[in-house]
Amino acid sequence: MLGLRLKYDCKALFRMVWPLYIVGIVLPIGIRLFHWIQDLPFFDSFVFEMISLMYGGIYFFSLAALVIWPIVVTVRDFFNTMLKDEGYLTNTLPVSRNILFLSKELAGLTIFCLSGLVLMLSLWILSSDFSFEVMFAGLPIQDGRTIGFIILMVLMILASFYQSITMFFLSMMLGQMHRSNKGLFSVVYYFVISFGLQILALILLMIFAYFVDNFHLEQGFTLFVTSYEWVVGMMLVGALTIYNFVLGGIFHSVGVWISNHKLNLE
Structure with a gap:
């Protein structure tokens, strides 16, 4: 029963985090593109440098989100499915509370591990020396x-x-x-x-x-x-x-x- 609950909880959390994973992979590709074209005469301007800095700032916040967001979505899912209206359905399942808690904890750990892998992949894309x-x-x-x-x-x-x-x-x-x-x-x-x-x-x-x-x-x-x-x-x-x-x-x-x-x- 734990396996079924864990599979369901992982899917529920993944639906809330996959856009961040896409962003974490796409943004470093864009940064490498910026570095590739910044030496071209057409892009040698103050406006382009400002855009590049803003883009880098967004990427920095996306890296921070890869660490923080798994906790946010895990806590939010627990609150919505255990303590709000949906909790009536969850708590009446033929599953012990111990299994329900453990499933949501393990699902949170799984999403955190996926976020860590995406973080390392993002850094690897950004720098070949990583x-x-x-x-x-x-x-x-x-x-x-x-x-x-x-x-x-x-x-x-x-x-x-x-x-x-x-x-x-x-x-x-x-x-x-x-x-x-x-x-x-x-x-x-x-x-x-x-x-x-x-x-x-x-x-x-x-x-x-x-x-x-x-x-x-x-x-x-x-x-x-x-x-x-x-x-x-x-x-x-x-x-x-x-x-x-x-x-x-x-x-x-x-x-x-x-x-x-x-x-x-x-």
């Missing part, structure tokens, strides 16, 4: 470990996106518990949870600093970091990946519990 080696230049990695580090980075990005999706979903479920101003309360809950996560991160850093300072580990820690930069980098990325996936799982579970025990969505 490569992962250029993107990750200067990072604490050594020869032979680049692929592993890139995989961890991709997993960390996916984990972060998953955590963001589930936090949006949880905020909306908490907002639905109020009789009025549900949208406003959803926004408030989102910022409260975000602030709480920042406090949690600060507490964890303070605990780490306390142990390093009180057990006189500064010299050993500094030596380890400078001697094994790639290990520290991979450990940090791996820890952030696990942290975001765990938070996403918690947010998912709490959101499902609220929908089952605190709300009447049918």
Whole structure:
């Protein structure tokens, strides 16, 4: 049943994002065309330079949209199909709420991955010199470990996106518990949870600093970091990946519990 729901949700999201994919592929072709004709005498003018700059600005915003828009359409689809009028049909399906939530989360991750592929394709079209080696230049990695580090980075990005999706979903479920101003309360809950996560991160850093300072580990820690930069980098990325996936799982579970025990969505 999860497969059928996931297929349906992916199609619903794709219908809202495919025009952006077309734009993300067409615009860099236009930029390369601008660079090709800008040296011709007919196009050597201030007006053409202004048009070229405006075109480049539009392309920049399209790249930003490829990162932001997947979250927007995922949250919008969840709200329309679970909490508005269409929610009556969705919540009366012979499918558990856990499956419904998980399907929409996985569909959001799928669309995010597609957007990432379009982003890389767009950059590749724009520059023939684009490569992962250029993107990750200067990072604490050594020869032979680049692929592993890139995989961890991709997993960390996916984990972060998953955590963001589930936090949006949880905020909306908490907002639905109020009789009025549900949208406003959803926004408030989102910022409260975000602030709480920042406090949690600060507490964890303070605990780490306390142990390093009180057990006189500064010299050993500094030596380890400078001697094994790639290990520290991979450990940090791996820890952030696990942290975001765990938070996403918690947010998912709490959101499902609220929908089952605190709300009447049918």
